Amino acid sequence: MDNYEKGVVEKEEGGGEGTAVERAFEWQMVPPLRDQLTARALAVSFVLSVMFSVIVMKLNLTTGIIPSLNLAAGLLGFFFVKLWTKALQHAGLLRTPFTRQENTVIQTSVIAASGLAFSGGFGNYLFGMSSKIANQTTEANDSQNIKDPNLGWMIGFMFVVSFLGLFSLVPLRKIMIIDYKLMYPSGTATAYLINTFHTPQGEKLAREQVGTLCKSVACSSLWGFFQWFYTAGEDCGFRAFPTFGLKAYENKFYFDFSATYVGVGMICPHIVNLSLLLGAILSWGIMWPLISNQKGHWYPADTGKDSLNGLQGYRVFTAVALILGDGLYNFLKILRRTTSSFISAVFKGLPISDDERAPKNLAISFDDERRTEVFVRDHIPPWVAYGCYVVIATLSIVTVPCIFPPLKWYHILVAHVFAPVFAFCNAYGCGLTDWNLASTYGKLAIFVFGAWAGADHGGVLAGLAACGLVMSVVATASDLMQNFRTGYLTLASPRSVFASQVIGAAMGCVIAPCVFWLFFKAFDDIGTPGSQYPAPNAIIYRNMAILGIDGSSSLPKHCLALCCVFFALAIAINFAKDVDGVFFGACQVDAFRL
Template sequence: MGNEDRNEVAMAENPRKEETGPVSVERAFEGQRVPGWREQLTARALVVSFFLSVMFSVIVMKLNLTTGIIPSLNVAAGLLGFFFVKLWTKGLESTGLLRTPFTRQENTVIQTCVVAAYGLAFSGGFGSYIFGMSSRIADQATEENNSQNIKEPKLGWMIGFMFVVSFLGLFSLVPLRKIMIIDYKLIYPSGTATAYLINGFHTPQGEKLAKKQVWTLGKFFVISFLWGFFQWFYTAGDDCGFAAFPTLGLKAYDNRFFFDFSATYVGVGMICPYMVNISVLLGAILSWGIMWPLINNQKGHWYSASLSPTSLHGLQGYRVFIGIAMILGDGLYNFLKVLHRTTSAFITAARKRPTTTLPVSDDDRPATTPTTFDDERRTEVFLKDQIPKWVAFGGYIAVAIISIITLPHIFPPLKWYFILVAYVFAPVLAFCNAYGCGLTDWSLASTYGKLAIFIFGAWAGASHGGVLAGLAACGVMMNVVSTASDLMQDFKTGYLTLASPRSMFVSQVIGTSMGCVIAPCVFWLFFKAFKDIGMPGSEYPAPYAIIYRNMAILGVDGFSSLPKHCLTLCYIFFALAIAINLARDLSPKKVARFIPIPMAMAIPFYIGSYFAIDMFVGSVILFVWEQLNKAKADAFGPAVASGLICGDGIWTLPQAVLALAQVKPPICMKFLSRKMNDKVDVYIGTLS
């Protein structure tokens, strides 16, 4: 899941390179029979997939509603899938009831199913466009908060919406799977990395390492869960507990600079590349350390001093819109970059004979690549189970018709002809995104979604619910483009693990079906349990909800809602994002790796710096570990990080249940300055 449509920042792991020379993966499995596609879809795989999907959906939803930074959880999904099915088969084996051994193909099915399900917790828009439709977010935006631009979250329509829009992308690129995987030989780095992970698990040496990794993950899962439980006892009021600990002083705390003891973001920092974490910290220092204090000094000159802290006509407006400008600048640059690479690849292919493969990197590859034993074996299995074209075309048309009929009833401003136009162009955009993702591992699904916000919002117009239409169109486009790219990643994983394309397609459909129910239910649990969700400064501020809504307002109303000098600053930071990206691409690699990432810099502009410090601490821990023992850090670092993320994330479930049951923590741990403490002591003395 390590791509931009899932976390706005490319955080995919670097896959190991394809084997060369005498090294062969498939020779190690040569004596094993490849099970048929129906045998790969076992009941135990689907049961394990369901429970892991619930767990990871909770984790992703928590991350989605706090900062929007979601790292790759493929390692954790692969490890836990392997562990639970191994536990299952070992138990049956000891009783003599085991009929079917656990295979890497079945492991691939679990991975595909789980990633498809928890992916919808992000691409479903519960922290962005769907929540951005609510009155809670609309009240913060102040503009276009009339009834025709508001759609309150309800479990029924959210599940229906997910089912209507999430399957179209699965059918859009199925006929092109052979071209993308075999003819073009696209790498799909995340899919390749996942395949090597699964292949490694099922070798004798890999199984031993996997068991140790699972033990490490489980140990830190328990530590993280218990730490979250311990912290809960001290959060009886607002700004209470370890999350409000002024570790860098009270003045820094007022500017959201503090370490909040979050196991989740320490784990995220250990998974994300160093430059992502450094970029987030630089963005936090630039915004909360320099810009916002300076702009706050202009209160009464640039904006009214009587405005509420959450008004977008005051300081909050600068935080939101300057962040939007950087996000759009970065998105536009990467869209044009991937489009250029895609176009260049096709021009190169057109100039050569038809059998030539397209380039998959900046380096020119020879027109003919020697065929290895692995290539022959994988191609044979990949082409064995064909998916009939009538399934793809018929499925796309059927789902599109249902969607065109259904969506206008859910979102009245989203007219049927808007959806028809979107679905006519969607396969082309899905192909461009899937092809670019195969080249760079950078999915631009959210960029296409933002494009849809502006196009369809402006088409609908301010007087006809343009904001709601734009947000709904964003969901339609983002889901089609995202699921198509994800499916092609899974085909690549299946190709490298000899999993049947049919089992990959069916498991993706099953995982998507699970996600269509699980993701809205998990969001509904958060929405009901935490009453201040979506509010600035709360435990779950949902930063992208207000950002996406304001993008829709910009698309409909233009720049009339911006405070004084905000537009000038937006232009500067839009250009700055493009300039930084240009510098990264044009500089030598040894220099480029020290240049920050604009998208990552923009994330803390709105929500604060605390998570940036958490992530930086995670980076420091991993860096020190690598200096002491790099091999061990490489092997167990992702497991430790996944354990920290999973344990803290799963603690959210009992925390939500306690909140729904009106069970409140017994203690409030709060920090005061010496002067304030003296005043409190005097006040308490007057009461006694």
């Protein structure tokens, strides 16, 4: 019986989902770091990074909506290197075979580089600083609130803010990936794709998986073309089908028939999908219709749909309050457990916690055992992450005020203190739902730091620059955890994943500004409404910054009170869940002892 057949037998006998995967690779040694971070991988990563950055920048400057590109990066990385190795093999010059770990390195570098085309703010906060966008507003368009794009300062700004997120959550990678078992659907799907392409045994299973993948891609593409063909404008056609009637359609209850969301829903656990459904019903079905009835009382009746001074303000800030409450609770829980473990290690003889006395799951699958072994073995020392974060943060505190004078050093210091907490909250939520809400945290920073700087001291520019600081840290931290999940499932060394993320970020710090500069110089009407590249989010972010300089008084009535209620509610729900878990865990321990 070969390894593939053994894996199938174990899977049929209840060995766990996906047990056959690592059985197929069992005879292969995990390649060392130098065979994962190869010159050809970095060369292909650079080419794909340029290609993907152009795609992301175009989307950023047109619709402002960026889809997940992890799968595409993994697929194209495999395609290009496979062509390379096949050519060398025919010539008899191939020395190192192409492995799934090397494929993971390529995917990680490409996503890190192209991600900066989004989190760099070229279609929102950074372009919103320009005079071209400022001239479209009637307020705060003086010189102290304007910073026109320039290739030099954009590259410098990218370098001092884009690496902080990479070091903020590295010490928590084991907790996020192994202990919490967060799915990171895009990272998981990419890992499955890479494993399928590189399966050395079980060709039958590999052919079936590739065949299913091709069929799914073809069906999704055809359906996307069908939707596009019957779409005449925004919220039209099958992208906004009034399944439940026109009244429900007015409150955003309709089917958009999105194949992307169907795929994410198939990967996410049922509890996550049910939570999203419950949240949609409570918010769009109850809260927003009730609040909209207060139009003219709680908020001005003439506000636009994207104005944070109206109904959109309730939506954004109550959502932020819920996410912060949930993430902060889990962050403090991890901090408490880490502190307890440290104290127990220092003072020997103290009783261990109930969690450590609980019976362990002895039925761990072969896949999980091998993946955990590799993931934990090639650890990254915490002191490296902490030290690098402090050094880069210090450099940022010194450098950023020279680029944006309204943003003072103490503003940046406070942003760097709280940014890791926001990064954890975002990475935790992204692991559950695959939604990267970095822009939401950036909007929060606009209000806080814009009001802190004040209208008379360049508060608009300060708010937009602070948005860049927070958004870069939060987005890159989430991308890193997504890639760690891919590396965990493909047995790529965490060190190689982290190194490729750093290399990709360094490439992106140059590639993304250069690509934006080409667009900026090639199209004179860029940023103009109705043009080919209107950059719709740029004017929205600038208007947010103008609104934010007035502080909490600019928010609609009772918005701050609702935020406090939902923040407390998120903490209370987590606490109740933990208390319930401890109760049932104690019952399991007693049963185990009996």
